[in-house]
Amino acid sequence: MPKMLNLMVACAENRVMGRGTRLPWRIPEDLKFFHNETAGKTIILGRICYQTWPRAREDGRRLIVITSNPGLAREGVQVARSVPEALAIAETMPGEIYVNGGERIFEEILALDRPMRLHLTLVHAEVPGDRYFPEWRHLKWRETSRRESSDANFRFTFFTLEREASDPRILT
Ligand SMILES: NC(=O)c1ccc[n+]([C@@H]2O[C@H](COP(=O)([O-])OP(=O)(O)OC[C@H]3O[C@@H](n4cnc5c(N)ncnc54)[C@H](OP(=O)(O)O)[C@@H]3O)[C@@H](O)[C@H]2O)c1
Numbered sequence: 001m002p003k004m005l006n007l008m009v010a011c012a013e014n015r016v017m018g019r020g021t022r023l024p025w026r027i028p029e030d031l032k033f034f035h036n037e038t039a040g041k042t043i044i045l046g047r048i049c050y051q052t053w054p055r056a057r058e059d060g061r062r063l064i065v066i067t068s069n070p071g072l073a074r075e076g077v078q079v080a081r082s083v084p085e086a087l088a089i090a091e092t093m094p095g096e097i098y099v100n101g102g103e104r105i106f107e108e109i110l111a112l113d114r115p116m117r118l119h120l121t122l123v124h125a126e127v128p129g130d131r132y133f134p135e136w137r138h139l140k141w142r143e144t145s146r147r148e149s150s151d152a153n154f155r156f157t158f159f160t161l162e163r164e165a166s167d168p169r170i171l172t
Helices: 028-038 047-051 083-091 103-110
Strands: 005-012 016-018 042-046 062-066 077-080 097-099 116-123 142-150 155-163
Touching: 005 028, 005 103, 028 116, 028 155, 042 047, 042 083, 042 103, 047 062, 062 083, 077 083, 083 097, 083 103, 097 103
Parallel strands: 005 097, 005 116, 042 062, 042 097, 062 077
Antiparallel strands: 005 016, 116 155, 142 155
16 A cells, blocks of 8 residues: 655745745745654655755655765665655655655656645745746645635745545555
């Protein structure tokens, strides 16, 4: 039985989630949520996400970095060359699997026909940027929670959305 996949993303109404190697905003409440939610988890992430997240190896996170550079492996960090290889490693590790992007990784994961949970912070703005979260709204999600919030710069909503596999034999 495959493990539940959890996708963690904050994106704007125009699906922008990044600019270059950086986030296109600074939203402390969302950063806090992200750090709390991912603490102690098994996390799949791309090489740029890993290299630009200074606290990635803290708080008991077990990282699987997708990269062509095997030299990035170290204590608490395994490397995989592809999404399928990363998922195979993650299945052998404790707990549910968290996926932190970037763009291609989210695309490949969303295309999988298996149960998944999307932790989406939707930032209610059109934001300039060049990294996009793939279109998710056409997929069949069930909303399990929603919380609205704001700060001096943005209004945003924390959604939890869940999706089953289309084949009922693929169980959660
Ligand atoms: N707002 C959010 O929630 C959120 C979440 C995630 C990312 N972001 C933003 O997105 C940007 C970073 O993401 P990104 O998409 O540019 O980069 P990324 O996925 O973190 O890293 C790209 C690198 O990872 C490896 N890689 C990624 N996907 C792969 C695949 N499917 N198969 C094989 N290798 C793969 C390659 O590494 P090698 O070159 O080493 O081979 C590639 O050059 C930043 O702007 C970040 O702030 C935002």
